[in-house]
Amino acid sequence: MPPVSNAREELARHKQANVMLARVAGSLYWMSRYLERAENQARLIDVNLQLLLDFGHVTDEQLKAHWLPIVRSSGDEALFNELYDTADSESVTEFMTFRTENPNSLVSCISNARENARQVRDQISSEMWEVLNDAYHFILGADAKTVWHEGASAFYDQIKRFSHLFQGITVSTFSRNEGFEFIQFGKYLERADQITRLLDIKYHILLPSASDVGGAVDTAQWHAVLRSASALEAYRRYYVADVFYKKVVEFLIFDDSFPRSLKFCCQEMDHFIELITESSAEAGDRTAIERFRAFLERLNELSVEDIFSQGLHEFLDEAQVEVGSIGGQLYSTYMYFPPVDLQAEIRFHQQQEQQQQQQ
């Protein structure tokens, strides 16, 4: 009876596509976050290398003042100081690109993205996997010296291109199921986190020389911030004006339409949170979600002036905490089940077996 068995197979396929292991959701989420992080880091390094070219001759002290806040932004300053004596272009570039000890280096991010993809190799399209695998072999085949001598820009461009390619392929080859929601949620969360860190760098550079505000160096640095967020062109179209720091902050935090602004990312996160909680039977704790909604409300009400009077650094800190805590909450509710206690399971089943034999 071939028709019956065909119908059965169709149903089976349908049924099986609708369940997703919690572990798989977690891997898709981290795959997406790590790749987004790599893209942001690559742009950050590239822009800052180029920025230095505009300054002509710089002293060692200036170099250090330039690079250390960037290392600090990802929270890896202590590790950096353990590994290097001086912060200059070469040491920071190497640290942020090639050092496997640094969990946020490009090598680490791309390896982690690819390793997570490998764990769910059966769930993602071959094309998605191939891009990550390509990126991995690309970065393993490079080293600091060669990159340094043969043009860093081309190298970092290629990293960004892998990320863009991956996102495009994901959109065009991945079914719009739960998995897609976790990938997108991870991407926007990472992006929101990165934009707060990026703005914070400028805060750290700003502090010692507050009197320079509006000067040539200051403007160049704000330029760099915009470019690090791929936002310079979008900013110009929007304001048709010189780069003015308050406008830059306003644009990167509040713009509704630019896909890397904090608000845009938080709104997207909210959208995918809704979808994830809808499609899951797990009735998770809603308090973290309510709290994130409240933060989103605040974003809608605040103005850039409010932020400056609160303190930019303080606001960014707050945003980082909010973004991080909703991520943690969703991860523990939907993407991660605590491992079963294997020994307890073994005892449980052995006892069950004995009881059966006694009956």
Add this chain to the structure above:
Amino acid sequence: MLFDQYQPEDFFDEMFTSGNEVRPHYHAVGEALNAVSAEEFRNRQTAVEAAFMRGGVTFTVYSDSQGTERIFPFDCVPRVISAEEWDMVERGLIQRLTALNLFLHDIYHEQKIIKDRVIPPQYLLSAKHFRREFMHFEVPKNVYVHICGTDLIRDKDGRYLVLEDNLRCPSGASYMLENRSALKRTFPELFQAAGVRPVDQYPAELLKVLQYCAPAKFRGNDAPNAVLLTPGVFNSAYFEHAFLARQMGIPIVEGRDLLVRDHKVFMRTTAGLVQVDVIYRRIDDDFLDPSVFRADSLLGVPGLVNAYRAGNVSLANSIGTGVADDKVVYYFVPKMIKYYLGEDPILPNVDTYLASEPQDCAFILDNLSKLVVKSANEAGGYGMLMGPWASREEIEAFRKMIEENPRNFIAQNPISLSRHPTWCGEHFEGRHIDLRPYILCGEKIVVTPGGLTRVALRKGSLVVNSSQGGGSKDTWVLKH
């Protein structure tokens, strides 16, 4: 041109007769390859290797702490099997697996084959993979071995012989599929005139087998939920597990994703616990369930064996099939075919001596330097003595092991495996090959036309295993 220097020498060559004529079923391929220059061939060979790397078609070598990823070396010259020859091989494989499944049912039930003294009882009772716990257990649809990989070789006269059966978790089917798709992309022109039977139906057929063997208790309206159970991402065959799961559209799970309650197996999904009906397991018996077998196994699922026993979940392959691919039991397969089917084996075994038979043992010990000695339960080319190529120390070490535990060893005359033109950097040279076809048993037995041809890339070497310098080829079965 690339064949100008080619010498079949004193071997059975798949492509050339001893008179250096191209065999008829190789004409089309031979002509197409002759139109390619050495440089062009080299370029395409490089391109295909890069494509494998890019696709992550790799296995992991754990010789260092990092675990290096390597591609399974691929040779672009396809191995061709004529339609008539394949017809015989296919019938032989179906016959063999039919007998092996009957044998497994018998020894886990009445054990008639022992009572009728066809196989001495001590061999079965001492077999490492015999699972006494499963005596009188009814496996779904009476299928013990759902997936079988049988290793075939050809001797100096071109006769196909069975070297061994792999009845536990045979691997390599993904390479059969990847090799085909790689060669189609690299050398499309080879296929045009040849008329090659496709292999890409394998995953769909495998899924059909898994669904067919759902537990007797399964009463769902939909098809049963099948999953592939892998040891995890660090297993050297992980690529294959992910590949097959993706091709079948079933979830790939690790032990930690499953949970047993009320003698039922569940997977832990974002939507809560979902029951699993069929498990295509790529984990050996010993590691399946730490509450029954090895307690130190972190890969398995506590309670799985009881769920299986309760008839709530099916396993492919079933537990306890390893008893039939024990190399001592292998010796008796031709007798099984005769006993259960009343037929003569279509595919003969390699002549084998059992060290546990006193006469054979004396012969083996006297001729260690001329024989190939194998331990009964090792795979992958390990635990083997290649007498003619071994050092005196190796021979003496094996002598001691055989004397201590004769049950664990068999010996065979070395077979001069057939050779096949293979790319060696500049031109083609003959290299030894074998063949692993994949046989699926569900409602009926289906053999995928072709299989995995493994090739010993080192000159003169007879070892085709990927862990020891082996590569592989696309394998063609012709339509006519």
